[in-house]
Amino acid sequence: xSNEKKIKTGEFNRKVWGVLKIIPAGRVVTYKAxxxxxxxxxxxxxxxxxxxxxxxxxxxxxxxxxxxxxSLGGYAxxxxxxIALLMKEGVKVEKARVKNFKKVIYRF
DNA sequence: CTATTGACGACAT
DNA sequence: CATGTCGCCAATA
Numbered sequence: 001x002s003n004e005k006k007i008k009t010g011e012f013n014r015k016v017w018g019v020l021k022i023i024p025a026g027r028v029v030t031y032k033a034x035x036x037x038x039x040x041x042x043x044x045x046x047x048x049x050x051x052x053x054x055x056x057x058x059x060x061x062x063x064x065x066x067x068x069x070x071s072l073g074g075y076a077x078x079x080x081x082x083i084a085l086l087m088k089e090g091v092k093v094e095k096a097r098v099k100n101f102k103k104v105i106y107r108f
Numbered sequence: 109c110t111a112t113t114g115a116c117g118a119c120a121t
Numbered sequence: 122c123a124t125g126t127c128g129c130c131a132a133t134a
Contacts, residue, residue: 012131031116035130046130048115053132067116074115082115 009053012038016050019108023064026090027106028098030068037108044068052076064089070101 015038023029031044040046051062057077063085067073072093075082083093092099 009132035116040130042117042128043130044116045114046116046132049131052115062115065115069117072115076115079115
């Protein structure tokens with residue numbers, strides 16, 4: 001009886017999900033930062049894809065991940081939902097753009 | 109194995 | 122600040 005879920009993707013994605021889980025509320029992280037943190041500084045795109053393939057949304061705060069220029073990027077459940085979640089966490093968002101972007105960035 | 113796609117980044121205009 | 126182009130990596134067909 002293996003309760004283990006089948007991971008459809010490679011190890012790279014798992015690493016990304018692991019990093020997402022350590023992101024505190026009220027702060028945001030860029031895809032690039034995650035890419036660098038896991039050892040692939042140029043894999044920002046792959047990181048974004050990993051979030052989209054995330055196994056359990058509530059377990060993985062992918063909504064706290066934004067683009068390096070302060071735009072929100074996207075969200076598998078709808079960009080609108082992402083904005084609502086960030087606002088609830090205390091992050092100000094204005095038209096798919098983070099307010100005080102530099103001030104809410106979380107550094108590993 | 110090759111081609112296409114995707115929640116990106118940096119730079120040029 | 123907005124838009125366009127090139128480069129980047131991983132997953133999928």
